[in-house]
Amino acid sequence: MALRDWPIQQKLTAMLVLISGLVLLLTTAAFAGYQYWSLRQRTIDALSLRARIIAANSTASLAFANEADARELLSALRVDPHMVAAVLYDKRGHVFAAYPANVAGDAVPAAPGADGYRFEHGLLMGFQPVEEAGSQRLGTLYLASDLKAIYDTFRLSGIIGLAVLAVALLAAYLLSRMLQGTISQPLLALAETAKAVSTRQDYSVRAPELGADELGVLTDAFNQMLGRIEDQNRALRESKEGLEQRVAERTGELEERNEALRHNSAQLLAANTELDAFAYSVSHDLRAPLRSIDGFSQVLLEDYAAQLGEAGQDSLRRVRAATQRMGILIDDLLKLARVTRAEIRAEPVDLSDLARDIAAELQRATPERLVEFAIAPHLKAQGDPRLLRVVLDNLLRNSWKYTAKQARPRIEFGSVEENGGRAFMVRDNGAGFDMKYADKLFGVFQRLHSAAEFEGTGIGLATVRRIINRHGGRIWAEGAVDQGATFYFTL
């Protein structure tokens, strides 16, 4: 397991043990080094002290060549088991006396070396001058001591040091196990709480607060955060519930209204269909009696003109005129009804051609009138050619009719830009109308002028509007009394 994946408790314990172990190790090493050095120094001091004493005592032996005395002096060294060898050299550097007595000749230097002490070949050895106070040198003393004393002491203190190290490490481990809890417990509690929050989505849990240190602050902040999340969650839940309820209410209302609308439109449709059927059948059925009235009025005029007299003939002529007007009225009504029922077959239509045809037709029917036509060329549209002919026929015929009293009548067909699209227009300089009646222009049987002034049934513009509506277009008019009128339509 990688170090960073260790549980925080183990990390803390390992850290503390590592640090204290390192400190102890360094301390022990420094102490051991110092002890080794001081042991060597002490051994040198002890050996040189002993050498000086022996040297001082052996002056007379050397001065008067008393080897037995010298040997006796040296043999005192046997009380120290670490003394390996001792030799007294005379003034000329010859071996005078040696210890131990049976020491091999090559185990000791054959001649004295430089004065002083040194570690050599695992031994501490030294040469001490032998001289009587303030006088010439009598000889040299050589002493050699093994280092077992140093090593024994060093080994003992090493064992003690290692034991102390082990005990201290154990103590550090146990202490850190106890003390790391103050750091790891709040963290573990936090981690536990965070886990509970993330796995159960439970924002009501709180981490226990175990102190006022940084971890306490962290725990506090964490708990506050949880509290805020919980509040926000509650607010969200509440607003969501409110929203759902409102949506449900609105949906219900809308459905009710839709239902009502569906119901209304179905009723309207049924009523419209019924009305159209009624209008058609009425118009159709009215023709037969009308024909009888007209026919028999004609018979009366032709066969009984003498008996009727002039007044009677006039009355009959009026009856006939009225029945003929009624016939036209019925025809128009039937046309309107047919427009309502007819299928629309859309195809490209040249409105300019249509307008020219109609203008020629009007001129043929009343050749004595002089009317100026201005028809813009190549105005094309998409629509039902038969119905669009009805539209243009009605509009141009209207203009023809209302310019009858005009000295220089003029009728114009063209197009204008309207709201980014294109509107067609029929304009005349005829009788015009008052704009406050503009909304009545397109109603059935709505007339702004008397039949005596301008003949008409009041159905034409209603038919036009219905056709335009069925093409998805719009129709409107502008005008003023005696200033002419302009009709605009889009398709």
Added chain:
Amino acid sequence: MALLRFTAALLLVCAARLGAQAAKASEAQVKAVFLFNFAQFVDWPPEAVPDSQAPLVIGILGSDPFGDFLDATVRGEHRGPRPFAVRRYQRVDEISRCDILFISRPVGDQPEEILARLKNRPILTVSDADRFAERGGMIRFVTDRSRIRLQINPQPAEAARLTISSKLLRVAEVITPTGR
């Protein structure tokens, strides 16, 4: 016991070797060095030292057995600030200021008169005459199988207010005159 005998044998071998070495240098040479060395282990009373630079005199009474060995030995040497000097005397009354006096044979064979004349003077008397120490001398050289040993009689030395180092006494045979 075996070890002891072995050690003793070894000691004898060592001694024989050292003895052979000593034999190379003449007996006189060794005695000359000893005479010089006595100066290191004996202290004289202050009235015997006229001043701190005064030479330490080694005198020879009678015939000189050392040739120039003694002169060679003391040449250039000092005891503290004091240089050494060698004087040779034929009669006792020639001895004026002297610190160490070697009385050679044959005059030393009858030392009593000489010693009586020097009595209580701070002079270290040395001789190799027989029974010299017993007869009132201070130090006698004893030749023992080519080795020189010392016999010291501390009593006349004390009477002459000379202090003999205990180290010197340790390497010597201390003689106590009979009848005391």
